[in-house]
Amino acid sequence: MSTSYAAFRALPFLAQIELVWDEGHHLATRYExxxxxxxxxxxxxxxxxxxxxxIDNVLQEQLRTFVSSALLAPYAASINLDDLTRP
Structure with a gap:
């Protein structure tokens, strides 16, 4: 199932989290x-x-959603976006 950007943002926080865990494709992890x-x-x-x-081992009630590839810059060294275009 494909949820649009607008539909995802309209969901309550907990529903967003569930959708990410159920349908999201993990790309990278970084520390800040x-x-x-x-x-x-x-x-x-x-x-x-x-x-x-x-430090506290808790999920923050904060998500950042975006479509702009410019916001991927902090992850540039650890992801390959070509994998997203392959079937």
Missing amino acids: GPHTLVLYHMAGDFFVEMFYNH
Whole structure:
């Protein structure tokens, strides 16, 4: 199932989390201060970053959703976007 960017953003936070875990394609993980940021690609052709506080070991109630490849720059060394275009 493919959820559009707009439909995803309209969902409540917990429903977004479930959808990312069920349907997201994990691309990369990076660390920024006390946060672990996990990047997923969604079938609706957008990206989601989930934020974990790795010091307290909790998922933050914060997601960043985007379609712009410019926001992928922090992950450039660890992802291959060609994998997303292959069947």
